[in-house]
Amino acid sequence: MHSLCHLARIPRLLLSRTLSTRTSNQREKIVVLGTGWGGFNLAQSLPTRTNLNVISPSNHFVFTPLLPSTAVGTLEFRAIQECVRTLPSVNNFFQAKAVSIDFKKKKVLCEDIWEHSDAKNSNFTVSYDKLVIGLGVKTNTFNTPNVASREVFFLKHLHHARSIRNRTIEMFEIAALPDTSEEEKRRLLSFVIVGGGPTSCEYASELHDFLTTDLVTLYPKLGPYVKVTLVEAGPALLGPFESGLRDYVMRLFRKRKIDVRVDTAVTSVEVFNKPNYGFEATKAMLSNGEELEFGTMVWSAGLSPVKCTDSLDLEKSEQGRILTDNYLRVLGHEGSVWAIGDCAVMNDKPLPQLAQVAQQQAQYVAHIISGKKGDTDSEFNFFSLGSMASVGGGKGIYDGSHVGDPYGLEAMLPRMKGVLAWIAWRSAYWGKQVSLANKFLIPMYWFKSWAFGRDISKF
Template structure:
């Protein structure tokens, strides 16, 4: 237990002592909270939800993240074409600042022996980015993952990804630029066709939903504003799998394939060299640099994700025993012997499980034995355009698979309900209505 008047001293290794003169040391272990400090790395589905629901009366909660907001990723594709505005899908972390310590920074090293993390601020200013140390009693790693380019030359430099609001903003800007450039005097027919060729790589839910949103944007709005260019637009969806949405029921996957063919969205599975105006890359995940730097912790067979036990505790690489106070969840982690998909649903359920463990410990005043995490698959949904969607809940009931307009209503109502704050629960339907009534905003900014 913690002493009621003294702070626990920070024990630094020799290497950490040498670095200390270059770092601002942030020691905020507090005895005002009976369970000490919990440091959460990341503000995604795992980190944000855990931070939001954790018992602040008994834990001193600190969050370290390079961005000061949470992104509701299922609706990210909608913002990239103006169906929704960006603020509809973001939640400011500092909304909860009276109960937590927030640091807009990246963690580039974890000293497991001394329970210290090394951070670098993610704020550009005249004096440069500052570095500091932060100690912890419990550490939760939820730093997510990066888009995997598979080492293909040019992808990093020229493709647009779709994992953050800034990515959606970049896509939206580039879309308008393509049409504006194609409408300029002196632009040849070949240049117009190249500029208006939109390529999406990845036939999973993200790639399919973006393709659907883009098709709606072109047919509903850009066709009115650029009528002479619409017959020159093309969309191509590439994937290495023989069909799109391969994780869905085969009937739903076939239904989406037929719908895309009717809309003129070409689906390709072979490599081909083609000019394009916009390339959106939405396939594969690769490890966060912090995960790569953790050489003493166990990783999965691919070496991309941290390996945990059933209680989400990080495993030691050599002994395979869990670190008692270090946890990992979200896209950067997987459970040994229970490899789950890197989805928002899995991350959210893991955060909910860990919240119950931590809060249960605080209530009882000692470490409670926890049952292992159990994932409950609540199904999958995907928007396929023209007010139609797919709903696959075969994990709940083998015949619970639907497609069409009613599925679209379920898709919208589910994401509306899952939105984190009352503010966004109001903003989202308002912007949906404005888009339906007045069309999408195509301003380039």
């Protein structure tokens, strides 16, 4: 009798699924390009019954403020990522690159990212009724020669952080070999960080903690050879921060013997050999005429549009960002195409390329697409929560001097530095985690690295 009841349910289940599919097909087809702060938060903010299709080369979202921590083992990689397929609003996910968009036919041309036996990637199209472009950006090399060499690493994705971590450990292992000369040890253990923004400064701070509390303990003879150099083309580190906080970070870095070079640019990276070097070497040529030999360079100096954004026949800013109106609608395609995050900028109210900007824009567009508000009910207004950064050693900075709307009312909150700012930094970013799993994992890894040290296994 029990089995007969189950059999009786089958037609109803089939009918339910058929109706569900039919309803899904009748709903407007929403396509989102990208799984960064804009695309992921948009998908997360949409209701479950949305006919949402997401296209991105990455099937996960990375919590980028904690990325420097993974590059040295303070946190593990999977603790700062969220899989896109777990979001209930996602109807289809395609791990592929958007190549171009036919705005007249409302179709996105995509190319898969997988290796094929004939070395040709397959192409396919995805149609849309409404499109949200959240393609993000890539690291800007400013056409500096040879920055694409294997000794130069970017820091925007999880695979970048993993490569940096393995490279750091590799340099220590090579330097520890008995036949490595003292001169080569100095080169191998020279770390050059290009860029003076929050990512660069946070990585420099994490690297200093890693070197002084973990690696030097495990490689006690190599401590005198380690050097960290931070190169910034502008006049100061952490340009958007208040001057007192910038000075505080500079004093900290000098105390830690981090060599900070401001008003200095890397003009090229060159490969060379020396008679007493057992390995091919690299050096950075600086704008002041100096040469810096290094074992590892981390480049985090600027942002530029990705290839797809460049190819789009849309109005763009001088920096190549897609222009939108104050409702985040792409100019010339109002009502069907929106652009959010780092790849876009409002024509009348330009905003900085920040995670909190993209997150708020995603929530704004989600309300429009879900029907909670009309296209032009109210303009998008960004509310700045201030800027913060971790600077290592249990210290941080928080700049609340411009909290509020940059084009409206702003408040001046107290600026913080030291331990209180560091606690605020950790608390804020822990609270912003999406999944319960990561809210458990992140404090566990913080405790593990503090109590037992960071892992230096290379794999």
